[in-house]
Amino acid sequence: MLFKPNPASGVPIYLQLMEQVKHAVETGALRAGEQLPGIRKAAEELVVNPNTIAKVYRELEHEGVIELRQGAGAFVARSGRNRAAEKHRRAQPALAAAVESAREIGLSDEEIRRLFEAELARHGAEPEKR
């Protein structure tokens, strides 16, 4: 279901997996109420450290993307509680406009991507997670 993360990319594995889950929720591959694989099963399938999976699920729960139900497992949160999706919805228009105008200037997608990275880097490293 999820793709194996790339350990050699600069992005930590847990972030890659979080992104995958969020992306799946956005595109509808994962719907509200659906269950995610258990920590052990996910670790085996993706061949990553189970602690990493645990961290991914914790962070996703913290952001409201999923809920962890005692004894039952991890489930995709109902849309109303998904703060991350909410944040995405609010940020999307500004970003769309920026991409639009950059393309109008004549920048390629690759260049746009690099500029975003530089912008992000300029504003400091990612905020420290718990």
Add this chain to the structure above:
Amino acid sequence: MLWYKSWLETRWWFLVGLSILIAAAAGVVLLHPWVMRMEPNLETLGGPMGEKIRAAFNLMRDYRTYVWTQWWSKNLVEIWTLLAIRTAAGGLLAESSHGSALFTLALPVSRRRLFGVRCALGLSEIAMLALIPSLAVRILSPWINQTYRLSDVLVHSALLLVAGLVFFSFTVLLSSVFTDQWKPILISLGAAILIGLTWTLAPDFPLFNLVAVMIGRDYHFYGRIPWQGVLTALALSAGMLYGALRLVERRDF
């Protein structure tokens, strides 16, 4: 399971050695009548050489002496010593040249136990190698209308084992110094051959008391057990085995 492992490592030499010794024992026994039939031919031999041969022959007319000259002081002691040396070689250091030493050392057993089991099995094997073929001599003797005393079998086997232990222990000691499996064997073999050769030249030299004890000379001729030689051999062996153990315990693999 350590016994099983050591057995797997030594069983071919043991079985082949045992077969050879039993065959040699049978040979010694069955050849006696044939040797006795040579008597008329010896009359014709002249000169001092002829005298010597007739004298030796007379000695062997006595079956017990015959067995002593052909078995205890010749066939058995020679072949057995080779086998004792071969059995003693091996162990943890030799394993390290095969690579499996780390597997063995990862087992939850002390090196003392690893060493002890291997030695104990080796000792059992060389004891069997001394005793069983010698029992074959006793068992086969009636075929040629001779008898051989069980007490002789037991005492001579014991003397061979106790004194020959020195070669076994020496090889074990060398095996705890060299990782190459063949160096200890060659060195011990060299020492054994040297001692064996010079024994024939100077039988009364103190060092060669060892050989005298191994072949049970005093017991055969005088019925006397050479306690001093026995205790010295045991003390030497114990010392060398203990030294080997300490070397193995302290070694870094």
Add this chain to the structure above:
Amino acid sequence: MAVIEAVNLRRNYGAVKAVDGIDLDVPAGAIFGFLGRNGAGKTTTMKMLLGMARPSGGEARVLGYSAASLNGSVQIRGRTAFVSEEKALYNYMRVGQLIRFTRAFYPRWRADLEQKYLRLFELPSDRKVKALSKGTRTKLALLLALSQGADLLILDEPTSGLDPAMTEQVLEALVSHVAGEEMTIFFSSHQIVEVEQIADRVGIIERGRMARTGALDDLRASCRRVVAVFDGDAPGDFQAAGAGCVRREGRTLSVLAWGNAEEIAAEARKRNAVSVEIAPVTLKEIFLETVNDAEAGGR
């Protein structure tokens, strides 16, 4: 209680300091990746933990027992499974025989895991060990280790010599094992990508010393590469606190920053850098920089 604790562990071979003061702290349930160049001291460290070599100094405790004591190390080995780099086994035994042999030493042997891995790794029970390929031998060695019911697994280059498919199979078995049992894994590897994939703690050893150690996430969070481009040649005397390897190439300056990327970026801007970028760093880069750093005498 830490599963592996070492303080100032040392091992000398004559004048050579194979292990020169290593500290280790591996908590229960961790997968600890031990990285280092050939001859850096990884195998020697493992041998000391298992009682195969005696430390020249310092102390190591595994599962609460002292690694230097004879009795202690027997206890340790009763609860620790080890797979050596050569994965040498008894050539003269058959697969089934070797399994039965090993099983006899471990009262907590897991017959269910033995069956599982026998099937999963497709090991031929009747074949003699000497007839097995290296890959199959590795899998057998792993089966023997995983079925012991051990609390700790120490593996020296577990995937060396394996093709990618087998490597993945092995990693999967390890991860599955940690997830399912209460177990800690301490393994060394040259395959940095693998370590990144399954380890949650790492230690980088260089010339017998622990150059860097800690939680993998912390290491990656605190390490950044600052790339500054200057109008003219990059300054040759760029100094900043906490800067790791500094490399100059024409107008570009590249600095590995440990936890203070911002300050270094600011310093670069003060020196009139035309562009300053902060980028994340892979474990491989961290490793290479760390060992080169240690070699150059910095720390």
